[in-house]
Every structure is written in structure tokens, then in C-alpha cells.
Amino acid sequence: MNLLDSGSDAGQDDPLRDVELARKKLVAEVLSLVVVKQGQTLFTSSRSGVRGLIEAIRECGSSLNGAALADRIVGKAAALLCAYAKISRVYACVMSRPGSAVLRRFSIPFEHRTLVQNILDRHKTGICPFEKLVLDVDSPNVAFTRINKCLIAKTSERT
Secondary structure (H helix, E strand, O other), X not given: OOOOOOOOOOOOOHHHHHHHHHHHHHHHOOOXXXXXXXXXXXXXXXXXXXXXXXXXXXXXXXXXXXXXXXXXXXXXXHHHHHHHHOOOEEEEEEEEHHHHHHHHHXXXXXXXXXXXXXXXXXXXXXXXXXHHXXXXXXXXXXXXXXXXXXXXXXXXXXX
């Protein structure tokens, strides 16, 4: 059976089941990101920040369309990337108000354990650099391009 043919027992509850599977795997395996589609884990990451989500987009491409995502932290940057990847449902341990606003605007159902005003940097002294990078962005395409370029630049600085 291919991913488009979900079979007779599949229905509208699949995204709900997938997000629950992703959430359980996120917690049980102490991961930072889990992507599930039609009961199958497509991608996992233990990398912090949006790096894992960018890697998922690079590696999985259009197969992320319709998948459910569970992430430790979802701010505006991650929410825009979810819209870019056409994620169908999102669970976050911690979600920012700007992140929830983006998901709402793109009609992506979501749930969270904790809602915060903003996602902070690692030192908790200011807003996360990736959140700053997309403060003025409403387009998922622009967000992906900016974040991807930034991560490529940071990777090349280390080499």
C-alpha cells in the first residue's frame, strides 16, 4: 500500500492518531522532534532548535505533506516551517503565542502543554535568534529560505 492509499480502516482520525504516536515517541525516547505519517515514523531528531525540522524538510521533502509533528519547542520559526512542509497537525511541549498564531493562520490544528509569550535563547536573556530571524516574516517560503541560509552559514563557519 502506498502513502496515498490509506486503506479501508483509515479515516479522518489518522492525523490525531499520528500526532499521539509522535507525542508518545517524543517523550519515551527523549527526542526533540518526531514526525509521523499514517502510523509510520518518518523522521526523528535529538538536535535542539529548528535544526531538526530543517533536516526533516531537507531529507523527507514533500513526503512530510500531511504528516503529524511533535516537537519540544514550537515558536514562530518552527510554525512557519510546519506550514512550509504542509504538516497536518502539531503537538508542542512548549509553544509561543506567535507560533500558535501562525498555526492558526495556516489552519494547522495544534496542542501544547505550555504556552509562553516568546521562545527565548539558550541563556534565557532574549528572544531566540531564529525567532528574531522571522519576526517580520509571514511567508513559510521566506522563513525556510532565511533559516536554511542561516544554518548553512553557521555550518560553514565551523569548518
